[in-house]
Amino acid sequence: MIPTEMDAWVVTRPGPIASRPLRPVRVPVPSPGPGEVLVRVEACAVCRTDLHLAEGDLRPRRPRTTPGHEAVGRVVAAGPGAGRLAPGTRVGAAWLRSTCGHCRYCLRGAENLCPDSTYTGWDADGGYAEYLTVPEDFAYPLPGDTPAEKLAPLLCAGIIGYRALLRGDLPPGGRLGIYGFGASAHLTAQIAIAQGATVHVLTRSARARELALDLGAASAGDAADAPPEPLDSAILFAPVGELVPVALAALDRGGTLAVAGIHLSDIPALTYQRHLFQERTLRSVTANTRADGHAYLELAALHPPRVTTVPYPLAEADRALADLAADRVEGAAVLTLPSS
Known part of the structure; x- marks a missing residue:
């Protein structure tokens, strides 16, 4: 059963973290568009880019954006034209969300430089929420037997x-x-x-x-x-x-x-x-290509890194971001949600 509403966090008015630019909200669960899947979030790592967005160092591209681009979860629904990832498949939603696929940068294998690229948690709502959508072609299949908290930092930090x-x-x-x-x-x-x-x-x-x-x-x-x-x-x-x-x-x-x-x-x-x-x-260094992502995740599967994390419940996302800003996090801060 997919609910109609969910808990999420949004950047209301960018500013110093002490001004509480990140606020909790209840919003409708998003519907997957063409080529997209809907993912029930299990964990989302907290990145310094999220802090830059909240504090205004990274100019917001849309109002009331939900940050988060290191999200791990399970596919629960598919939009029109999607279906390669079966329901229940564990996937990761990372920073790079889409590219045009036909500009000179995309054609030469440098899609990270695509002028029309979009990004999770900046151009579209990210993983500081119970659900998010991700284009199926930009979702990374992930192992189902590794704790989500340990996988999430690999999706950007890694x-x-x-x-x-x-x-x-x-x-x-x-x-x-x-x-x-x-x-x-x-x-x-x-x-x-x-x-x-x-x-x-x-x-x-x-x-x-x-x-x-x-x-x-x-x-x-x-x-x-x-x-x-x-x-x-x-x-x-x-x-x-x-x-x-x-x-x-x-x-x-x-x-x-x-x-x-x-x-x-x-x-x-x-x-x-x-x-x-x-x-x-x-x-x-500007973002990454999907080839970078797949290569790193394959390397991490062969030689699993020791991932040092500090878990926070989704309800304390603002505290996690404040701790990151104050350098109180050793390793990676990770928002965790119930797995079902």
């Missing part, structure tokens, strides 16, 4: 971290610096270590440094510290532009810095000789 690692051009057995150590970074570090990299973590959180060392990082220092050796590659997960010159200065010759966030504060002036000369490279 996938985006994987793409950031690719963009960082880390050579085999290379030295990787990770700046910031939240949900995405703690998953990315495990991939890199499993692939033979030496990982150095730089973050302001003492608890995060402890987690990094526990996961196998070679060192863990403060975000402003210099790593113990030059880096072949670095990934900036913290949305702090002041760390860009810090990370660039830590690179060895020919090294690459990938900036993984959708939002970054202003970058201070760079010095060519210190930060970019000797073929150092600065790159951004």
